[in-house]
Amino acid sequence: xxxxxxxxxxxxxxxxxxxxxxxxxxxVFAIAMTLLVIDIAVxxxxxxxxxxxxxxxxxxxxxxxxxxxxxxxxxxxxxxxxWAGHHRKFRLIGSYDQRLITANLALLFFIAFVPFPTxxxxxxxxxxxxxxxxxxVVSVISGLQWYLWFYAHRxxxxxxxxxxxxxxxxxxxxxxxxxxFLLSIPVxxxxxxxxxxxxWILNWxxxxxxGNWEPKRRR
Amino acid sequence: xxxxxxxxxxxxxxxxxxxxxxxxxxxVFAIAMTLLVIDIAVxxxxxxxxxxxxxxxxxxxxxxxxxxxxxxxxxxxxxxxxWAGHHRKFRLIGSYDQRLITANLALLFFIAFVPFPTxxxxxxxxxxxxxxxxxxVVSVISGLQWYLWFYAHRxxxxxxxxxxxxxxxxxxxxxxxxxxFLLSIPVxxxxxxxxxxxxWILNWxxxxxxGNWEPKRRR
Amino acid sequence: xxxxxxxxxxxxxxxxxxxxxxxxxxxVFAIAMTLLVIDIAVxxxxxxxxxxxxxxxxxxxxxxxxxxxxxxxxxxxxxxxxWAGHHRKFRLIGSYDQRLITANLALLFFIAFVPFPTxxxxxxxxxxxxxxxxxxVVSVISGLQWYLWFYAHRxxxxxxxxxxxxxxxxxxxxxxxxxxFLLSIPVxxxxxxxxxxxxWILNWxxxxxxGNWEPKRRR
Amino acid sequence: xxxxxxxxxxxxxxxxxxxxxxxxxxxVFAIAMTLLVIDIAVxxxxxxxxxxxxxxxxxxxxxxxxxxxxxxxxxxxxxxxxWAGHHRKFRLIGSYDQRLITANLALLFFIAFVPFPTxxxxxxxxxxxxxxxxxxVVSVISGLQWYLWFYAHRxxxxxxxxxxxxxxxxxxxxxxxxxxFLLSIPVxxxxxxxxxxxxWILNWxxxxxxGNWEPKRRR
Numbered sequence: 001x002x003x004x005x006x007x008x009x010x011x012x013x014x015x016x017x018x019x020x021x022x023x024x025x026x027x028v029f030a031i032a033m034t035l036l037v038i039d040i041a042v043x044x045x046x047x048x049x050x051x052x053x054x055x056x057x058x059x060x061x062x063x064x065x066x067x068x069x070x071x072x073x074x075x076x077x078x079x080x081x082x083w084a085g086h087h088r089k090f091r092l093i094g095s096y097d098q099r100l101i102t103a104n105l106a107l108l109f110f111i112a113f114v115p116f117p118t119x120x121x122x123x124x125x126x127x128x129x130x131x132x133x134x135x136x137v138v139s140v141i142s143g144l145q146w147y148l149w150f151y152a153h154r155x156x157x158x159x160x161x162x163x164x165x166x167x168x169x170x171x172x173x174x175x176x177x178x179x180x181f182l183l184s185i186p187v188x189x190x191x192x193x194x195x196x197x198x199x200w201i202l203n204w205x206x207x208x209x210x211g212n213w214e215p216k217r218r219r
Numbered sequence: 220x221x222x223x224x225x226x227x228x229x230x231x232x233x234x235x236x237x238x239x240x241x242x243x244x245x246x247v248f249a250i251a252m253t254l255l256v257i258d259i260a261v262x263x264x265x266x267x268x269x270x271x272x273x274x275x276x277x278x279x280x281x282x283x284x285x286x287x288x289x290x291x292x293x294x295x296x297x298x299x300x301x302w303a304g305h306h307r308k309f310r311l312i313g314s315y316d317q318r319l320i321t322a323n324l325a326l327l328f329f330i331a332f333v334p335f336p337t338x339x340x341x342x343x344x345x346x347x348x349x350x351x352x353x354x355x356v357v358s359v360i361s362g363l364q365w366y367l368w369f370y371a372h373r374x375x376x377x378x379x380x381x382x383x384x385x386x387x388x389x390x391x392x393x394x395x396x397x398x399x400f401l402l403s404i405p406v407x408x409x410x411x412x413x414x415x416x417x418x419w420i421l422n423w424x425x426x427x428x429x430g431n432w433e434p435k436r437r438r
Numbered sequence: 439x440x441x442x443x444x445x446x447x448x449x450x451x452x453x454x455x456x457x458x459x460x461x462x463x464x465x466v467f468a469i470a471m472t473l474l475v476i477d478i479a480v481x482x483x484x485x486x487x488x489x490x491x492x493x494x495x496x497x498x499x500x501x502x503x504x505x506x507x508x509x510x511x512x513x514x515x516x517x518x519x520x521w522a523g524h525h526r527k528f529r530l531i532g533s534y535d536q537r538l539i540t541a542n543l544a545l546l547f548f549i550a551f552v553p554f555p556t557x558x559x560x561x562x563x564x565x566x567x568x569x570x571x572x573x574x575v576v577s578v579i580s581g582l583q584w585y586l587w588f589y590a591h592r593x594x595x596x597x598x599x600x601x602x603x604x605x606x607x608x609x610x611x612x613x614x615x616x617x618x619f620l621l622s623i624p625v626x627x628x629x630x631x632x633x634x635x636x637x638w639i640l641n642w643x644x645x646x647x648x649g650n651w652e653p654k655r656r657r
Numbered sequence: 658x659x660x661x662x663x664x665x666x667x668x669x670x671x672x673x674x675x676x677x678x679x680x681x682x683x684x685v686f687a688i689a690m691t692l693l694v695i696d697i698a699v700x701x702x703x704x705x706x707x708x709x710x711x712x713x714x715x716x717x718x719x720x721x722x723x724x725x726x727x728x729x730x731x732x733x734x735x736x737x738x739x740w741a742g743h744h745r746k747f748r749l750i751g752s753y754d755q756r757l758i759t760a761n762l763a764l765l766f767f768i769a770f771v772p773f774p775t776x777x778x779x780x781x782x783x784x785x786x787x788x789x790x791x792x793x794v795v796s797v798i799s800g801l802q803w804y805l806w807f808y809a810h811r812x813x814x815x816x817x818x819x820x821x822x823x824x825x826x827x828x829x830x831x832x833x834x835x836x837x838f839l840l841s842i843p844v845x846x847x848x849x850x851x852x853x854x855x856x857w858i859l860n861w862x863x864x865x866x867x868g869n870w871e872p873k874r875r876r
Contacts, residue, residue, distance in 0.1 A: 028253055034688040076769065101306075109299070113256055116259050232526065334476070
């Protein structure tokens with residue numbers, strides 16, 4: 001309502017410089033990645049262990065934390081890969097409006113949330129609630145990354161160098177991650193939660209296959 | 220006192236490039252947002268729960284943490300919306316003096332403080348001290364956002380494109396948040412703290428109504 | 439040793455763009471400021487307190503944490519003021535060498551350390567070890583801020599607009615903080631640690647007096 | 658596979674502006690450095706200690722935490738020195754491809770991990786698992802820093818001012834850190850873990866010697 005207000009909004013909420021948007025997003029990505037390490041607990045060795053046995057006991061205790069290290073590694077890589085994708089995309093997004101900012105904030109919401117399902121997985125490795133939550137969060141993140149790209153294209157925010165073929169190529173790259181992670185949920189229920197986690201590793205070959213696939217229809 | 224000192228101060232404390240100011244503020248916003256997740260506790264399941272029952276127990280435990288998830292969601296959104304507003308405003312603020320920097324640091328003080336009332340609310344959902352503290356902090360943040368805009372206007376720091384009508388439009392947008400949050404305090408005392416939290420949701424329609432309202436007098 | 443190596447060092451370690459230096463410092467300042475809030479503990483209310491009495495018990499528990507809130511406030515402001523001073527200084531520092539970078543990293547070392555003496559003070563308010571450690575860290579920070587300014591001047595890194603009078607004006611501004619904080623240590627031993635903390639508040643009038651004082655000799 | 662896809666990849670994954678890459682890396686370095694302080698525990702003094710004895714007990718308790726302060730100091734400096742090296746290198750790296758980004762993310766992975774072996778060392782000073790893990794992480798970081806430099810050179814990303822002699826000079830500077838840290842592991846097994854930590858201090862003279870050494874063959 002109100003012609004004037006709409007005009008003000010257009011002026012205030014749209015822009016052609018995404019530097020601060022990228023900068024702010026980078027900070028959230030970086031903090032989420034670096035906070036993950038806080039979750040890896042320093043092992044507690046019983047006081048009754050003698051000095052001579054301490055080294056052995058500490059090695060064993062560290063070995064028993066393998067799931068915490070694995071969870072740290074997977075989550076760091078999930079956030080890192082999403083940062084790299086965000087970086088690539090925003091090099092080509094030349095302007096923004098309020099909706100793009102809101103979608104980006106929603107993405108950051110889930111990026112900042114990643115440390116929680118990571119803790120859950122490293123505390124209850126193989127338990128299905130941890131698997132379902134983790135797989136859902138990763139899938140939602142991929143979905144929002146795709147939406148940012150889709151919306152920037154539709155709204156005409158992409159740099160003129162981006163051809164239709166390139167736009168579709170990038171879009172295809174967002175299919176494999178949610179596909180693998182969502183499929184891992186029934187896999188976990190059928191064969192056990194640990195198998196779901198192994199299923200996630202399928203992400204690499206799947207993303208390569210789908211990324212390389214080139215549709216026949218012409219551009 | 221001292222002509223020379225005053226002259227030095229003018230030179231040292233005023234500037235026409237707010238990049239580092241924005242950058243620094245962004246970092247504080249981003250860290251405060253990302254720290255919120257640390258507060259969500261990984262549920263502890265009693266050791267006596269059998270493996271077969273673990274999944275069910277974990278789902279229930281996660282469900283019982285709904286207030287922690289809600290608190291995380293609300294606070295993330297409060298900080299995100301304030302970041303977006305800060306971003307919009309500083310695109311139009313072309314220079315600064317010491318007072319603007321001090322006001323901005325005061326704003327960051329309360330932004331960085333948000334994780335504390337958030338923990339309080341998720342630990343004691345519905346308790347009035349938590350409600351009062353949270354509502355007060357959010358209102359003070361809105362007040363300081365308004366003050367930055369008001370002061371930048373008065374001191375002549377706004378870009379020449381900002382018309383009087385636009386200045387007043389943005390100012391009106393800062394009324395609804397403190398209004399709703401401060402009103403929620405008596406609501407909480409009259410009907411119970413949980414109702415105060417539901418009252419906060421009124422913020423959305425209120426901000427739309429007040430934002431769209433266009434005063435009759437001409438510009 | 440080695441002419442070539444020296445030449446390489448000159449090329450690699452000196453530069454005329456302090457953007458990344460400022461940016462990196464900003465991030466450390468922002469994180470140290472925002473981490474302070476983690477230290478404020480959510481009060482624990484005994485389970486035996488009835489629902490009707492919860493509000494009163496929580497208000498009292500929050501009131502008893504006044505020293506934690508005070509410590510948060512003081513430390514946030516110490517870091518904020520130091521950020522503002524760093525910001526002002528680096529606007530005028532146009533180039534750098536290895537020594538300037540090392541001195542800046544030493545400053546960041548102590549800025550990042552501030553949360554520890556802050557915790558100590560909020561846990562053992564008035565205990566002299568906490569007072570001595572806090573006062574020493576704040577004084578060392580001021581000393582390093584002064585050194586950065588002194589060294590940038592001596593090495594010829596300051597912008598040409600900085601006159602001798604202005605250089606000395608800024609230098610004088612670094613005297614009051616270490617003076618007040620170091621003097622607070624004997625005050626604490628003579629009259630008790632709480633008086634040392636009140637003594638810190640003298641910092642404001644002292645910095646105004648010293649900052650405004652204008653030496654008679656001409657520039 | 659697919660000519661078109663390869664062409665898209667070239668366009669999407671290569672670039673000539675490393676600003677955002679540097680910025681993001683800076684944030685990770687800054688956060689990892691600042692998080693270290695969280696690990697220094699505020700000492701707990703038994704409630705049975707009288708007020709008159711509190712100061713003495715607190716001084717002693719702080720003194721007994723010397724290993725935590727040492728671990729904080731060493732790790733801060735390890736990350737700071739690596740930041741300075743990253744900063745110097747990326748001033749001269751003018752473009753990037755996907756592999757450089759991946760190698761940089763791998764570096765950040767280990768930088769963000771440093772707080773964990775630091776906690777381990779400050780909890781179990783002198784225990785060999787802590788020594789081995791710490792020395793390995795620091796060596797891997799140095800190795801990745803070297804790889805970034807090596808790869809940027811091979812791929813032709815270095816600024817034209819970088820001569821062959823300068824390239825080799827910087828490369829030599831990466832030899833001493835892994836050498837000293839990896840050698841400290843057998844030293845620790847032969848003479849005890851504390852000696853390994855003293856051995857690390859050799860890093861300073863070793864890096865100066867190796868850095869200054871100038872090979873005879875001409876450039």
